[in-house]
Amino acid sequence: MKSQLITREGYQKLRQEHDQLWFEKRPEVTKIVSWAASLGDRSENGDYIYNKRLLRQIDRRVRYLRKCFEQLKVIDYSPQQDGKVFFGAWVEVQNDAGDIKRFRIVGADEIYGDSRGYISVDSPMARAAIGKQVDDDFELRTPDGQIRTWYINAIRYQQGFE
Template sequence: MTAAKKRDYITRAGWQRLADELDYLWREKRPHVTRELSAAAAEGDRSENAEYIYRKKELREIDRRVRYLGKRLDELTVVETTPDDPDKVFFGAWIDVLDDDDSSHRYRIVGADETDAATGAISLNSPVARALIGKRLGDIVEIALPQGRRELEIVAIHYTPPAD
């Protein structure tokens, strides 16, 4: 019996960012580096040509990322629907919470490929997201973190980008 493959979810905007990166690497960055590599190779002895060595390494890194993105985009499941109950936390939601110290925080539950601590985009698999999923407006959730336990009160849930 084989185990069911776990789905990897992503928002439409997150998927588009990855697709745009792949397009940029393939259509702009790779041809540019290839031209630079050819120019460096034409200079003669490649064993001591720093530009040639650098461009060769850069091309390998671009090709690695192109292969990864090409595979990854096919594996991801884009979530575009909004839930029937907008007062409940699901994937893609922006959640405003108050913590134990009455500090407010905004999180957005996204796929692992689009997490960004600076913007509050947290992975669906993170402890905070796992605690928030399925909860309702006004609920208080307790989260076990490495720094200790923390309580968060859900004060707002949005499924479109909040205006502020």
């Protein structure tokens, strides 16, 4: 089961998506559907069929977002988190092979779209890193069954790694 946590930025992105769909996109598509329906035979009217399907997709996403808003818990940064990996942290880790990974630990609803470098708080990497400090290590089993040791190189909360 996915956690219901979300960063303030993630919540704002979902809210913007909702507002854009509900107040801008949906009224546009509704006008097109009404216009296409007024032309008569809907069974062979491509504008009507396509935009009616688009309207259903918009409505489905809006319902999903509204349900999320009721359940999500926004987690804001707190200075007490500094020095340790917690929800919302940007983390840099490195393994013995020299592989470096940089990611931000966020809620499951934030890892899609333009969220490069975001991982879910529910992922094995995030769960293993939570509570660690710089220079701490943790072990993680890879999909092929190997166990890799990762070392925490850096932790940031205010901005990502450039």
